[in-house]
Amino acid sequence: MTRGGTVTEQVRTRTNGIELNVATAGAGPPVVLLHGFPHTWRVWSEIIGPLSGGHRVLAPDLRGFGDSEASGEGLDAGTLATDIEGLLGGESATVVALDAGVPVAFLLALRRPDLVRRLVLVEGTLGTLPGAEDFLAGGPPWWFGFHAVPGLAETVLAGHEAEYVGWFYDQGTRGRGVRPDVREAFGRAYARPGALGRTLGFYRALPRTGSQLAEAASRTRLTVPTTAIGAAPVGRALEQQLRPLCEDLTGLVVPDCGHIVPLDRPAALLEALSL
Numbered sequence: 594m595t596r597g598g599t600v601t602e603q604v605r606t607r608t609n610g611i612e613l614n615v616a617t618a619g620a621g622p623p624v625v626l627l628h629g630f631p632h633t634w635r636v637w638s639e640i641i642g643p644l645s646g647g648h649r650v651l652a653p654d655l656r657g658f659g660d661s662e663a664s665g666e667g668l669d670a671g672t673l674a675t676d677i678e679g680l681l682g683g684e685s686a687t688v689v690a691l692d693a694g695v696p697v698a699f700l701l702a703l704r705r706p707d708l709v710r711r712l713v714l715v716e717g718t719l720g721t722l723p724g725a726e727d728f729l730a731g732g733p734p735w736w737f738g739f740h741a742v743p744g745l746a747e748t749v750l751a752g753h754e755a756e757y758v759g760w761f762y763d764q765g766t767r768g769r770g771v772r773p774d775v776r777e778a779f780g781r782a783y784a785r786p787g788a789l790g791r792t793l794g795f796y797r798a799l800p801r802t803g804s805q806l807a808e809a810a811s812r813t814r815l816t817v818p819t820t821a822i823g824a825a826p827v828g829r830a831l832e833q834q835l836r837p838l839c840e841d842l843t844g845l846v847v848p849d850c851g852h853i854v855p856l857d858r859p860a861a862l863l864e865a866l867s868l
Contacts, residue, residue: 598687601641603648603660607654608679610673614660615680619645623684625677626652629717630694630795632760632853633659635778636691639859644866648687654679655694655815656792659782663781668794669801670696681708689713689866691855693795696720696802703813711821713866716827716852720803722810728826740796747790754789755780765853767825775856802865815839815845822865824850825856 601618609641616634618641626637633800634652654661656676659670669672674697677786688709690698695717702797703710751756758779762771770776783789819839821832823846832844845865850858 597679601645606680611656611664611667611674612662613676613680614654616641616646616650618642618650619648623681623686624648624650625681625686625688627677627688627694627698628652628655628658628691629690629694630782630792631761631779631789632692633779633782635775636853637661637855638772640863640866643863651680651686653677653696657794663787663791665791665794667798668792669798669805670700671850672695672806674701674704678705678708684708685710687711687713687717687866689812690716690717691715691858692852696806699815700805700809701818702815702817703753703809706815706817709817709835712815713822714819715822715833715854715862716824718813718827718831719834720799720806722806722834722838725830728828728830737796737799740793741799743797743834744790746793747787750789754783757789758783761855764851765851766857767849767851768812769851769857771853771856810838815842817841819843820845820865822847822854822862824852824854826852 601616603614603616606613606615624644628636633654637652641650655673657664678701685708688698695714696719699719700713702712762776783836815838818841821835821844823829823831828846837843847854847858847861
């Protein structure tokens, strides 16, 4: 159940050799919602209900995250994009991605534009592609290095996973916080044995993801209508990365909004989607 009483069903779907947990609601043209770190499908809790009034919403837990099959392997963006390609089963959809989901959705749209009617990328970056130099001038956020060292973060944080991921929700909403039920669900998901370490596979696969992004961007332009949505801290960095790669790009920044846009300013995100 999501905000407003919308019934959200969770189903198991096998794709690309792995079983994904997918939250679904509504009927109509499909909308796929891809979360980031440290999230699960519940990062979309505030917008699934409104979207489901006219769309079939599919919000998967990415492989290794939440209730999807436990795996710390294959968390490079290319493999995750193939997972979502299988989830779509040949049907085209609007694809909305946040944070770590951004490079996944970007690669999916480059590889299979026939499956993506519209691409909406929220508060993420595309590796070291040109355009984000100002954002990355001081180096990547501190946790990128912490998470990249195999075995370190999950060992240091053992028994404190909920508190750790909770810090990101506070920072990502500029201190406003998230609904208690959503926060508790995130905490439970990441406190499961091995859960945090599995999701950190995303950071440990970043060199491979970076190579995939650079290669794809050198060969193909993004032809699907694309919207880049920034807030704090990414701002227009993603838009600037996308500008030379897109044939149809709209960029906007949500004012007074933290990184986790769908939880901090869901109404603004829904307005930007205009589905």
